[in-house]
Amino acid sequence: MPFLDVERLKKVKGERKRVSFDSDLSPIPVDGNEINLLKPAHFDLTLTNVGNAITVEGSFTVDLEVQCGRCLGNFVLSLSPDFSETYYDRSQPVPGPLREDWISFSGDTIDITPEVENAIILNLPMRFVCSEQCRGLCPVCGTDLNKKQCDCVQENIDLRMAKLKELLK
Numbered sequence: 592m593p594f595l596d597v598e599r600l601k602k603v604k605g606e607r608k609r610v611s612f613d614s615d616l617s618p619i620p621v622d623g624n625e626i627n628l629l630k631p632a633h634f635d636l637t638l639t640n641v642g643n644a645i646t647v648e649g650s651f652t653v654d655l656e657v658q659c660g661r662c663l664g665n666f667v668l669s670l671s672p673d674f675s676e677t678y679y680d681r682s683q684p685v686p687g688p689l690r691e692d693w694i695s696f697s698g699d700t701i702d703i704t705p706e707v708e709n710a711i712i713l714n715l716p717m718r719f720v721c722s723e724q725c726r727g728l729c730p731v732c733g734t735d736l737n738k739k740q741c742d743c744v745q746e747n748i749d750l751r752m753a754k755l756k757e758l759l760k
């Protein structure tokens with residue numbers, strides 16, 4: 592789980608530090624399924640103590656194992672979402688107004704897991720397709736058309752076209 596150590600940082604206003612690290616993530620829940628990571632996520636983040644809060648900005652990279660909606664084959668989807676969140680220490684009185692989108696933490700570490708999961712989910716494409724050129728499965732015989740051509744597709748379309756022409760007469 593990605594944890595940020597802010598023990599020193601949270602004490603000094605204006606303090607800034609850059610961190611790069613790898614961290615495991617649990618499978619990401621999406622539409623009743625779970626998406627697995629093929630390797631730990633890599634983070635490059637800058638933490639800044641802005642006085643009444645700590646900003647965390649940067650990006651991270653994940654390799655997700657997903658299934659192509661056309662050919663049903665598994666493939667690797669790499670994402671590099673931007674990360675930008677602000678955390679405040681709930682055990683300290685916050686000087687100045689609290690912003691609605693700030694997230695609270697307590698202690699010397701910040702667990703950014705929920706925000707990381709959200710950033711992944713927000714950056715997922717509407718549909719998983721292994722490649723724009725993926726030809727998918729034949730709807731009639733199920734042949735993977737990326738690997739082999741079958742005969743039924745063309746015939747089927749011709750048949751439908753013939754019926755349509757018949758109707759239009």
Ligand SMILES: [Zn+2]
Binds near residue numbers: 659663727
């Ligand atoms: Zn595919």
Ligand SMILES: [Zn+2]
Binds near residue numbers: 732742744
């Ligand atoms: Zn076919």
